[in-house]
Amino acid sequence: MESIESLPTVDTAKKLGLLPEEFDKIQEILGRKPNFTELSIFSVMWSEHCSYKNSIVWLKTLPKDSPRMLAKAGEENAGLVDIGSGLACAFKIESHNHPSALEPYQGAATGVGGINRDIFTMGARPIAQLNSLRFGNINLPRTKWLVKGVVKGIGDYGNAFGIPTVGGEVFFDDCYTVNPLVNAFSAGILKVGKQASAISYGVGNPVFIVGSATGKDGIGGASFASEDISEKSTEKLPAVQVGDPFQEKLLLEATLEIIESGCVIGIQDMGAAGIICSTSEMSAKGEHGMEIDLSKVPTRQANMKPFEILLSESQERMLIVVEQGKEEIAKDIFDKWDLNCEQIGVVTDSKRLRFYQNGELVADVPADDLVLGGGAPVYHREYKEPAYFKKYQEFDINSVKDVExxxxxxxxxxxxxxxxxxxxxxxxxxxDSTIGRANRNTNAPSDAAVVKVHGSDKSIVITVDCNARYVQANPEEGCAIAVAEAARNIVCSGGVPVAITNCLNFGNPYIPEVYWQFVGAIKGMKKACEAFETPVTGGNVSFYNQSSDEGPVFPTPTIGMLGILEQPELKLGxxxxxxxxxxxxxxxxxxxxxxxxxxxxxxxxxxxxxxxxxxxxxxxxxxxxxxxxxxxxxxxxxxxxxxxxxxxxxxxxxxxxxxxxxxxxxxxxxxxxxxxxxxxxxxxxxxxxxxxxxxxxxxxxxxxxxxxxxxxxxxxxxxxxxxxxxxxxxxxxxxxxxxxxxxx
CATH class of the missing domain: 3.90.650.10 (PurM-like C-terminal domain)
Incomplete structure (x- = not known):
């Protein structure tokens, strides 16, 4: 462990995005000062992107129950809904806004990779993708560069990975000029009862890291996503991940095979915050601990420091806890697919995460205190109605000359x-919208995407919707409209709405007027989801979508909705x-x-x-x-x-x-x-x-x-x-x- 002379100060904590009172709480939890690696761990796990510390009190008010729900909202990699006939649909939407603002191609591509990993980590095979994209003034050269990069990134990754992109939305407004929004949706199918869980338990069970080697790309990505875009943001390009769709295709097949083999205790995608997120969330959920040897993690660069290995968001990686005695089954499967499969640790009963490198203990932290629902801070933010709201309501239709x-x-x-x-x-x-031979809208367009579920008469009906201008005008009504329009699109395509996922894109939550928009949107979502009996299966909160020059983007609570079409003849065009x-x-x-x-x-x-x-x-x-x-x-x-x-x-x-x-x-x-x-x-x-x-x-x-x-x-x-x-x-x-x- 580091010497007392080198231990971080409150200034170090602030540079890592932590508040002074959070630094104090960390010392209280540990009973001592954290070393730099430990402080880095808390900085990413307590970032808004991972902990939802400024949003969870309101997210808990959303409806989350229905007879179809097979996974508790927010507790697994994706939502899981029973669609009948022994089948379930895993689906989710997430943002990759900040990375796409700096490096649109890789930012968008890795957003696609990440959301698909969330689906197949559940044991589901992805069958369709959607995306919701927001850009600024389309006549500006930078906006055109962003549009071209984002679209090419989505296309190149999704096409190579082999999952059809079957729909979505693209919207332009000046408010997104500095901070574009890139929201990616994926849906997959599995048999009920065959799902995998993001959990760890069983003392002595081996912990494996599988997939790509770990590099320095994406370090601090979760923290980067939890701050405003500024002129200095370009200095954080290493926080943008680099994707490899061909590696992800191999990882998909290997993951589904190892889940089917029955040797998996728990599995989690390494997305935001990398190894530290997967180890802490799986351990906390299973009320166990882990001892991890970082020296055994396959790396792309030599001499990576402990915090770099722990916080890296290198793509195409999974953490898997395997049943003791079945290690060779796991190794054989990943060897077959020519992927790394290295045992890096074991499950313990300590409820702590102990990380070693070259035989030295480099971090010792309690798992539960890192995660949402455990010791991560929860805030009740101040909010107040912005001055513009009343002005918007004063509009008089008679002030506009009618069209002849x-x-x-x-x-x-x-x-x-x-x-x-x-x-x-x-x-x-x-x-590529036709790969997989399941897109039923290729020659017969509908308001929502209709995708056949092979092996049955069913189709899933999926859509992403949000008119952010409406939400800006009235967050509660605007968000309710977004849910209603998603349901209407599904009904107009012949489907029955069953559940939603959401991607909540807002500005800085510490600004009361911005937080007022967030609170209003949640209230609108709640009443509309209750009306349509479409519970919230999970999703993503993306705050800090604003810049010092342009201010916040329009509040954009993107709704991803799943519907079911029972019989082919009921499809509407x-x-x-x-x-x-x-x-x-x-x-x-x-x-x-x-x-x-x-x-x-x-x-x-x-x-x-x-x-x-x-x-x-x-x-x-x-x-x-x-x-x-x-x-x-x-x-x-x-x-x-x-x-x-x-x-x-x-x-x-x-x-x-x-x-x-x-x-x-x-x-x-x-x-x-x-x-x-x-x-x-x-x-x-x-x-x-x-x-x-x-x-x-x-x-x-x-x-x-x-x-x-x-x-x-x-x-x-x-x-x-x-x-x-x-x-x-x-x-x-x-x-x-x-x-x-x-x-x-």
Missing amino acids: EKDLGKVLNFLMNHPNIASKKWVAQQY LDFKAEGDLIYLVGKSVNDIASSEYLYSYQKVKESPSPAFDLAYEQLVQKAIAQLNIERLLVSAHDLADGGLMVALVESAFPGQLGFDIAATNLSVRNDAFWFGEAQSRVLVSVKPENKDKFEAILNGLKVDSQYLGTVKGADAKINGNVISSIKDAYISYDTALEKIINN
Whole structure:
């Protein structure tokens, strides 16, 4: 152990991101001053990224129970939900924001690698990926560099790893210029009862590190993710990990094989905080300890110091506790896949972690005091309503001149060319969406991704959603809308929503106005998840998404939702199918343009409330769509979101290049509200003429509003007898706009 003269001071602790009172608590826990290695251990394990110290009091209020839940929220590498027929789905979403802001290619690539490891560490084979990406001003060279790097990183890693990327979202706003958001989602399938756990127990059981060698990349990554982005952030490039998808593919197969062999006691992915995180969390959960010899850890650089080995976030690594006497089974499996498999320690009954290097004890810490739910600090942060909030609520729709009918085509053209609404084809083409032969949306687009579960008739229906502009305007309502939209996308694709995971991207939690946004978002998520009976299976909190120059990003609680489609024939697409089909708007027309892309970008009004939303009515609308689909009365369904009704109409027209003839006169609301407003709980559907009466009767019985709009007809977008655009011309703009901006 280090001599007393070299022991760290409170200044050292502050440089490592710890508070003075946390330094005092560490000394109290140890009964002495920590050495540098021990202080480094506490600094990463007590960072926001690992300990959730500023968020856990509110996260505990979220609903987490349902008959389908097979793993307690936050206690395993990923959420696990029973999907029936003896099968379960493991799914999770996580952020890799700070690394992607500095080194977009590796930052995004290792985000994909990390989230997939979370899935297969559970014993599930990943079958689909999504991502939610936020960037700043798209006309800036740095933003274009970030977009290109992030998209290429996701594509190169995911394609090489062999898991299809089946959907996602891309959003641009100036607030993300310094601090982009890169949220990665993965889902996998396993048999119920075959899952592995992140736990350690059984005195004398051997502890193995498997996979890649440990290097100096990613050291302090968890701490780096727990501070604001600044000019000095580039000095922390070593905190960005480097990924190898081919190594991860080998690790996937070896991991699933060793779990199937039955010799595994517990297993955990080495993500944030590396070896120290895996050893401490597994030990604390199993109420045991470990003795670890760091000299036995395979390393990529010579003479690595103990803290470097412990804190490294080198990718493609796992910690596995194997049943004593079955060491050779583990070694043979990893030798078969040409991967490292080194025993580095044993399980003890001490409840302490003792780390040695070259025979010398370099750290001795209690496992439980390092982790969430144990001795890690928990804070109740101050929060207060920001001044802007009241100002947003003062918006008056009458202060904006309504759109004349003759200008509908002009507004449509603007929106079709806006990067938030234009096709993300340039992005999607860089991802392999068909590998695995399971993507059911390849030639039949739906609002959510529909992915077949091989060996059954089922499909999982997955989506990632969050309009951060709504959350900025009203965190509670905006986050509830994010949950509602995710559920609506699943229902409009024919699925039944069952559970969510979340990625909570916010600014600095020590700023009361930022923390107010966080608290509001949690409240909104809670009430919406309770309404839709979609418990929270786990997720990720990413604070400190802000810079000294730009301030915080919009509060962005990304919702990843899982749904189930029991029978293939119940799948719904968003596309019009045949001329003569009737087009209806299900839901209320509301005189509202608040927070819409039209108001924000076309009218350039940045301050307005979140759009009109009634949670109880939203539930009714979704119930109606589900019942209509079960009765096989819908030809297509497409929820109204960014760009409102007009954008939904042309998006439904694009796949088959089928036009529409809409008659909408004597409107009860303004033109712009009707065509471009983003009031919630509305779905555009098409229906066969022979099903008209039955369709309307069901809606009337449920007391859900509907409005007949017109028919699928021709090859033009025709409104009240006037052609405002040909579908072909609108599609060309929509299809190529993003690529033109990026490559200009």
